[in-house]
Amino acid sequence: MKTGFSVFLAAVIALGLSWFGLVYGPLKQLGGARETTVLQSSDKWPMQPTGEATLGLQVYRANGCAACHTVQIRQTGAVNTLSITDLGVHKAADFKDFITSLMVVPELMNYSNSIVGSLNQWNGSVPKLLFSGEDIATVSLLGDKLKAVGVKTEARVVATGPDIARGWGVRQSVAADYLYDTPVQLGSLRAGPDLANLGVRAPDANWQLQHLYAPRSLVKNSTMPAFRYLFSVRKIGAQPAPDAVVLPKEFAPAAGFEVVPAAEARQLAAYLTSLKANVPLYEAPFTPITAAK
Amino acid sequence: MNPTENKTVCSTEIDASCRVPLLALFGGAALWLVLGLTLGLAAMLSFHKPDMFADCPFLTFGRAQAAANDLLLYGFVIPAALGVMLWIFTRLSQAPLALPIVPVVAANLWHVGVLVGTVAILIGESTGHPWLEYPRPAAVLLFAAFMLIAVTAVATFGARLNRELYPSHWFMFAALLWFAWSYSTANLFLVSNYPPRGVVQSVIGWWLANNLLFVWLALAGIGIAFYFLPKISGQPLASSGYALFGFLTLVFFGTWCGIPQSAPVPAWLPTVSSFGALLSIIPVIALGIVAKKTVSGAKVACMGGPFCFIKFGVLSFVVSSLLYISEFCPRYSRVLDFTWFNFGVTQWQLLGFATMILVGAIYEILPRVMAKNLPLPKLAKANFFLLAGGTLLFVIPLLIGGLEQGMKFADANIPFADASAVALKFLRISTTGQLLVLLGALCLLLNVFVMTIQWKLGLIKTVIAAVTAPLKTSEVKS
Numbered sequence: 001m002k003t004g005f006s007v008f009l010a011a012v013i014a015l016g017l018s019w020f021g022l023v024y025g026p027l028k029q030l031g032g033a034r035e036t037t038v039l040q041s042s043d044k045w046p047m048q049p050t051g052e053a054t055l056g057l058q059v060y061r062a063n064g065c066a067a068c069h070t071v072q073i074r075q076t077g078a079v080n081t082l083s084i085t086d087l088g089v090h091k092a093a094d095f096k097d098f099i100t101s102l103m104v105v106p107e108l109m110n111y112s113n114s115i116v117g118s119l120n121q122w123n124g125s126v127p128k129l130l131f132s133g134e135d136i137a138t139v140s141l142l143g144d145k146l147k148a149v150g151v152k153t154e155a156r157v158v159a160t161g162p163d164i165a166r167g168w169g170v171r172q173s174v175a176a177d178y179l180y181d182t183p184v185q186l187g188s189l190r191a192g193p194d195l196a197n198l199g200v201r202a203p204d205a206n207w208q209l210q211h212l213y214a215p216r217s218l219v220k221n222s223t224m225p226a227f228r229y230l231f232s233v234r235k236i237g238a239q240p241a242p243d244a245v246v247l248p249k250e251f252a253p254a255a256g257f258e259v260v261p262a263a264e265a266r267q268l269a270a271y272l273t274s275l276k277a278n279v280p281l282y283e284a285p286f287t288p289i290t291a292a293k
Numbered sequence: 294m295n296p297t298e299n300k301t302v303c304s305t306e307i308d309a310s311c312r313v314p315l316l317a318l319f320g321g322a323a324l325w326l327v328l329g330l331t332l333g334l335a336a337m338l339s340f341h342k343p344d345m346f347a348d349c350p351f352l353t354f355g356r357a358q359a360a361a362n363d364l365l366l367y368g369f370v371i372p373a374a375l376g377v378m379l380w381i382f383t384r385l386s387q388a389p390l391a392l393p394i395v396p397v398v399a400a401n402l403w404h405v406g407v408l409v410g411t412v413a414i415l416i417g418e419s420t421g422h423p424w425l426e427y428p429r430p431a432a433v434l435l436f437a438a439f440m441l442i443a444v445t446a447v448a449t450f451g452a453r454l455n456r457e458l459y460p461s462h463w464f465m466f467a468a469l470l471w472f473a474w475s476y477s478t479a480n481l482f483l484v485s486n487y488p489p490r491g492v493v494q495s496v497i498g499w500w501l502a503n504n505l506l507f508v509w510l511a512l513a514g515i516g517i518a519f520y521f522l523p524k525i526s527g528q529p530l531a532s533s534g535y536a537l538f539g540f541l542t543l544v545f546f547g548t549w550c551g552i553p554q555s556a557p558v559p560a561w562l563p564t565v566s567s568f569g570a571l572l573s574i575i576p577v578i579a580l581g582i583v584a585k586k587t588v589s590g591a592k593v594a595c596m597g598g599p600f601c602f603i604k605f606g607v608l609s610f611v612v613s614s615l616l617y618i619s620e621f622c623p624r625y626s627r628v629l630d631f632t633w634f635n636f637g638v639t640q641w642q643l644l645g646f647a648t649m650i651l652v653g654a655i656y657e658i659l660p661r662v663m664a665k666n667l668p669l670p671k672l673a674k675a676n677f678f679l680l681a682g683g684t685l686l687f688v689i690p691l692l693i694g695g696l697e698q699g700m701k702f703a704d705a706n707i708p709f710a711d712a713s714a715v716a717l718k719f720l721r722i723s724t725t726g727q728l729l730v731l732l733g734a735l736c737l738l739l740n741v742f743v744m745t746i747q748w749k750l751g752l753i754k755t756v757i758a759a760v761t762a763p764l765k766t767s768e769v770k771s
Contacts, residue, residue, distance in 0.1 A: 064355015
């Protein structure tokens with residue numbers, strides 16, 4: 001075939017295009033990324049990790065933790081919610097009738113069933129979720145109407161999706177979250193839970209250490225391998241080591257021995273507790289809980 | 294043009310020129326295959342008994358699994374494919390292997406590189422990027438070895454008698470280019486002292502993984518299949534034009550896949566990948582049709598021989614590629630991502646497609662190159678059934694388990710532990726399949742090793758015979 005050279009040239013162009021699009025393009029767009037600002041705040045994101053946590057990422061890499069854990073939260077969408085935070089002079093019992101009277105406005109009629117229905121058997125405890133949906137106009141209209149009669153409400157943006165419903169995070173992970181990670185350990189299998197927000201879920205380094213040494217002492221039926229090689233079991237000296245891992249009886253070593261984390265285990269625990277993705281960013285907005293007060 | 298016409302008077306000479314390089318490539322590859330599958334099996338045991346390797350850092354799941362994956366790809370698939378490709382280059386050129394010493398050196402460099410890389414992963418020196426775990430020294434060795442073999446291939450190609458190109462040529466040349474380009478790019482960016490910032494690392498990693506596991510495997514595997522299928526079936530390749538269409542669409546569309554739909558990167562990247570994946574259905578189907586048309590109606594008994602291997606491999610290519618493509622459909626990926634599905638598809642691509650075609654090709658080539666029948670033909674036949682059955686038993690539970698797991702993941706009311714427990718049932722079955730695949734790999738290893746030893750004994754006998762032969766009287770000085 002005389003077209004041999006042209007076929008080869010086409011292959012070079014094909015791979016070149018893909019290189020240009022999927023290597024050069026992202027490099028140009030994200031390679032120079034810098035820390036960004038947290039929404040409605042002057043705080044910078046991401047935070048510079050501590051030295052221990054930086055070393056801990058290397059322990060995470062060396063032991064292939066990413067083979068079973070992802071560090072990325074998915075989000076399917078976001079909703080606007082309106083909650084009552086203070087009823088003011090109103091009583092919970094007759095509040096439902098009041099809300100029903102508001103529903104005559106055409107903008108609210110579509111949602112009247114769900115809004116009124118949410119007040120069935122409400123005992124007056126606040127905050128009470130009144131509306132949840134994509135329609136921001138409804139939230140502001142309803143909020144204004146309630147404000148006029150002295151009821152305090154709070155409008156929030158809430159990220160949605162199974163990962164978020166599981167409590168693994170409050171928003172999706174975005175490129176900015178990984179700015180200081182080398183190597184970036186996104187992971188592709190969830191044999192274990194996602195860790196993107198683990199530092200918020202399990203902030204106690206001692207919990208992490210115990211979990212690394214004996215996962216099933218804390219999470220029944222966990223399939224995580226124990227990482228006993230990151231610890232040393234040794235005879236208790238004149239005084240017990242201050243950082244010895246406290247274990248339940250069936251996981252503890254023989255009497256007179258203690259389990260002491262090696263430097264790697266401490267670094268790994270520091271890294272795990274440093275994993276946080278809990279601030280709103282431009283690409284992933286939501287209303288943080290702390291702003292409720 | 295039909296490769297069956299390529300039988301030339303000197304084909305024994307051509308085969309003999311490949312003998313040492315191919316033994317060096319195949320011998321090491323077969324050993325790595327067995328080691329890789331053993332490590333993979335050991336890694337999986339962690340899911341059956343989580344505390345098994347609690348005191349053994351080298352076999353903890355994360356390390357053993359990475360080492361096993363890399364041994365499959367870099368240990369077996371790539372060197373075996375290079376060996377087969379070198380042989381096909383000589384056959385298509387109707388010329389003996391050019392620079393025969395170079396691939397021998399390259400094969401040894403390559404195997405040392407794999408050894409260094411594997412040990413590095415097991416002691417915790419992996420780079421942390423999936424499919425690019427080998428640290429710099431190993432990567433340099435692999436790249437150097439690859440380039441040496443590519444030079445040999447090009448030199449052999451240059452010496453060809455028939456100036457026309459055969460479709461396998463396009464695929465094999467592209468494969469040579471692809472690995473060199475993508476592997477060097479990924480290493481220069483990621484395994485450097487100044488890697489790019491943030492998720493760009495992951496994007497480059499995905500680009501490499503897609504180019505190796507989807508595009509490279511397709512180029513090498515289909516290139517090899519398009520040589521052997523016509524040869525064995527005795528029918529010409531169905532349509533050169535259709536093959537060219539498949540080739541071009543594969544390289545233009547397939548290279549854009551790879552970015553997972555859930556990736557925390559700007560949205561255009563997953564979108565482009567999704568579109569690329571959709572278009573990649575075209576080459577997969579086209580290449581499948583060419584192969585199907587080529588073999589249909591062939592009056593050749595298969596019986597667990599190389600023909601079986603290669604037909605099964607092409608079928609696996611079509612199915613596993615379509616499954617791979619489905620992962621880039623946003624709707625499916627929401628369910629399939631982060632489950633065992635992805636692992637199952639990758640293993641199908643590596644074992645069911647690439648390994649299958651390569652083992653078949655090795656069984657076809659070795660007897661010719663060594664001018665001797667396979668020492669253990671029954672094991673070679675058993676190899677097919679073990680490898681084919683084992684692969685299916687290995688990956689299908691992973692796919693079903695992954696799907697079920699994904700559907701449970703998507704429902705936040707089902708606790709995570711329950712959703713994970715679903716997969717455990719399926720993992721128990723798939724580990725049995727893994728064991729069968731390992732037995733199949735042992736058949737290959739035994740055949741290659743017995744053949745090598747017989748050949749070495751033959752060499753020694755020749756030498757001894759030459760040394761001990763009585764001198765001819767004419768050479769004796771009086």
